[in-house]
Amino acid sequence: MGLIDRMAAIPKPFRDRRDAGRQLAKRLTAYANRADVLVLALPRGGVPVAFEVARELKAPLDVFVVRKLGVPGHEELAMGAVASGGVRVLNEPLVHQLRIPALAIEAVIAREEAEMERRERLYRAGRPLPAVQGRTVILVDDGLATGATMHAAVAALRKQGPARIVVAVPIASPETCEELGGSVDDIVCAITPEPFYAVGVWYEDFDQTTDDDVRDLLRQASEPGRAA
Helix, strand or coil: CCHHHHHHCCCCCECCHHHHHHHHHCCCHHHCCCCCEEEEECCCCHHHHHHHHHHHHCCCEEECCEEEEEECCEEEEEEEEEECCCEEEECHHHHHHHCCCHHHHHHHHHHHHHHHHHHHHHHHCCCCCCCCCCCEEEEECCCECCCHHHHHHHHHHHCCCCCEEEEEEEEECHHHHHHHHCCCCEEEEEECCCCCCCHHHHECCCCCCCHHHHHHHHHHHHCCCCCC
C-alpha cells in the first residue's frame, strides 16, 4: 500500500475544526470559568477551534496574528515565522542547509509582514489587542507540524508579560509537541499520532477557513453573554 493509500485509510478523529475544538476543550477544563483566562487563536485555521474552546471554558476570544515564512519555491516548508510586535523566528540550521540568500529571506519577511498587517486591520477593525499582562493565555491552532508559527506566537506573547502561556491544539507531531512544551507553561496536544503525516490528514473536512469566517466567529464571540 502506497503512502497516499495509507493516509486515505486513516480514521479521522475530527469531523472539522469546530468538532476538534469541542474535543480539545474537554482537556482544558482546569481553565474553565476563570477570570484570568484569555483564548487567542492563530488565524485563520485556529479560529474555529478556539471559538469552541472559548465557549466551553466561558473565556473571551481574540486573535493573535502570526505568519509562516515559507522557503522560496517550496512555500509549504517553513523556514520560520513572523508575529505581531516585530518578532521574527528563523530556523537557522534549515536556512544554512538550503543556502537561502539573505535577500530572499528579507523578501519573504516583507511579504508576510504586509499580509500580517492586512489581517490585523481586517480582523480587529480598529480594536486594540487585548491586555495579556498577568493573565493566563491559551494559544490555539488547528494543529502543529513544524511548530514554527506557534514558536513565533509564543515569543511575541512573552514580550507582553502574561502570567502563563498555554498552547492547545487538537493534533500535533509528537516531536513538535514535546519540543514546544519546553518553552511554554503548559501544552495540550489532544492526539500525537505516529506516523504524523500532516495536520489535515486527521480531519474529515479541512477546507480553508476564510477571512469572512474569522470575522463572523469573532463577532459571535463578542456578543453580550457569549463569554465570561
